[in-house]
Amino acid sequence: MKRVIICDEEMESVSKLSTMIGQIFPKQFLLHGYVSAKQLFYEIEDGFIRTADIIFLSMEIKQVTEIDFAMYIQQKFPMAQIIFLAENLQQVEAMFDEISPDGLLLKPLNRQRLEKCVKKVLSEKGGKEELFSIKQNGTAIFFPIEEISYVESQGRKLQIHRKDAVICIYGRISGLCEAYGETFIRCHQSYAVNRNHIVELAATKIILENGMEIPVSRQRYREVKAALEHNHAYL
Known part of the structure; x- marks a missing residue:
């Protein structure tokens, strides 16, 4: 399920946009609404929000400088599509010198324009290579998610198995599968595999392309089999 973040300091705008998205795209998005840019900033910095597919960012936020915050969001989520929400075109003119949004919606929001804009950014996102982000020593590191073959949970840590390296980070495997559910399949309490690396169930x-054998629990076998058959990941 794709993750959508809405940041607008008007509760009515957040509520209206969330409702419209839910009606137009039922059960397609996991929505997070924020009426405080600072709250969104802290949740990103604390690791509560690790990924995003689409970010709706209002140009009326007052707690931070809009340009700086937009650039911060783009740096933290390089794969996310940013859609500006504005009262008029003059509000966003200065933004285009610093950051290029993926979409622009003028208030009051129009259902048809919203649907067209979201479909457009989703089609554009489909052509991008998805990145996986981790934080090491306070620095965000990005690399293609296809480099990961599987992830193993060991206590409070996750071992990220890439082609030529293993990276250890703090986190929960359930959170990883929630954030990257289109790529990873949870096959065991302690394992999640990149479905694009599977050659046999x-x-x-x-069994993965590199010959690694990852355990599948009895409780999750049917779920894994159904997911692979649905996505034609193996025959």
Whole structure:
């Protein structure tokens, strides 16, 4: 499920936009609404929000400088599509010198324009290479998610198995699967695999392209099999 963030300091605007998205695209998006730019900033910095597909950003936020905040959002979520919300075109003229939004919607919001804009940015996002983000020593690091073959949970840490390296980070495997559910399949309490690296599903294990065998729990076998058949990940 794709993650959508709405940041507008008017509660009515957040509520209206959330409702419209839910009606136009039922059960397609996980929505997060913020009426405080500072709250969104702190949740990103604290690791509560790790990924985003679409970000609706109002040009009426007063707690921070709009340009600086938009640039911060773009840096933190390079794969996200940013759609500006504005009262008039003059509000966003200065923004185009610093950051290029993926979409622009003028208030009051129009259902048809919203639907057209979201579909457009989703089609554009489909052509981008998805990145995986981690934070090491206070620095955000990005690399293609396709470099990850599987993830293993060990206590409070996750081992990210890439082609030529293993990276350890703090986190929960459930959170990773929620954020990257279109890529990873949870096959075991302690394992999630990149579905694009799977070559075979057996009764108790998954075999990856590199020959690694990942356990599949009895409780999750049917779920894994259905997910792979639905996405034609194996035959």
